[in-house]
Amino acid sequence: MRRFIIKGLKNTTVLVAIIFSLFFMVSCGRNFEGTIIKNDSEYFLQATYMDGNDEHVMQLEKGCVLKITFQAEEGNMSLEIKSPSGASIYSGNGTNATDFTLNVSESGYYAINVSARRAKGIVRVKTD
Numbered sequence: 001m002r003r004f005i006i007k008g009l010k011n012t013t014v015l016v017a018i019i020f021s022l023f024f025m026v027s028c029g030r031n032f033e034g035t036i037i038k039n040d041s042e043y044f045l046q047a048t049y050m051d052g053n054d055e056h057v058m059q060l061e062k063g064c065v066l067k068i069t070f071q072a073e074e075g076n077m078s079l080e081i082k083s084p085s086g087a088s089i090y091s092g093n094g095t096n097a098t099d100f101t102l103n104v105s106e107s108g109y110y111a112i113n114v115s116a117r118r119a120k121g122i123v124r125v126k127t128d
Contacts, residue, residue: 031050031051031052032047032049032050032051032052032054033047033048033049033050034046034047034048034049034050036054038056040058040059041058041126041127042124042125042126042127043056043058043112043123043124043125043126044123044124044125044126045114045122045123045124046121046122047077047116047119047120047121047122048120049118049119049120050075050077050114050116050119050120050121051116051117051118051119052115052116053113053114053115053116054113054114055111055112055113055114056111056112056125057109057110057111057112058109058110058112058125058127059108059109059110060104060107060108060109060110060127061104061107062104062105062106062107063103063104064103064104064127064128065101065102065103065104065127065128066081066101066102066103066104066125066126066127066128067099067101067124067125067126067127067128068090068099068100068101068102068124068125068126069098069099069122069123069124070092070094070097070098070121070122070123070124071094071098071121071122072093072094072095072119072120072121073119073120073121073122074118074119074120074121075116075117075118075119075120075121076093076116076117076118076119077093077094077114077115077116077117077119077121077123078091078092078093078094078114078115078116079091079092079093079094079112079113079114079123080112080113080115081102081110081111081112081113081125082110082111082113083105083106083108083110084106084107084108084109084110085106085108089102089105089110090102094121094123101128112125
């Protein structure tokens with residue numbers, strides 16, 4: 001009798017481990033749903049669901065103007081743009097200013113970083 005109880009517990013433990021593993025794989029596999037476009041003159045991210053980070057680097061010339069659209073609709077989303085020297089020229093959460101421009105003060109490579117936690121939203125950084 002004791003043997004059957006131990007065997008039943010082992011089977012239950014294996015079944016619980018399999019269910020947990022499947023749940024973990026499914027939940028971890030869903031990090032981004034939407035559209036991302038990255039090229040020399042534009043970074044566009046439209047997320048219907050995003051949980052993670054994305055980045056893009058654009059080479060810009062001094063005097064260039066960046067047109068930015070940033071709107072976080074659900075969850076937490078942040079955008080940071082860094083100059084070639086590593087200084088942050090913009091950092092925000094997409095709830096205050098949604099359409100604005102930034103003037104590029106130095107030539108070089110600019111890093112665009114988007115972080116999201118269970119978010120839905122739009123980020124567009126485009127050269128004028």
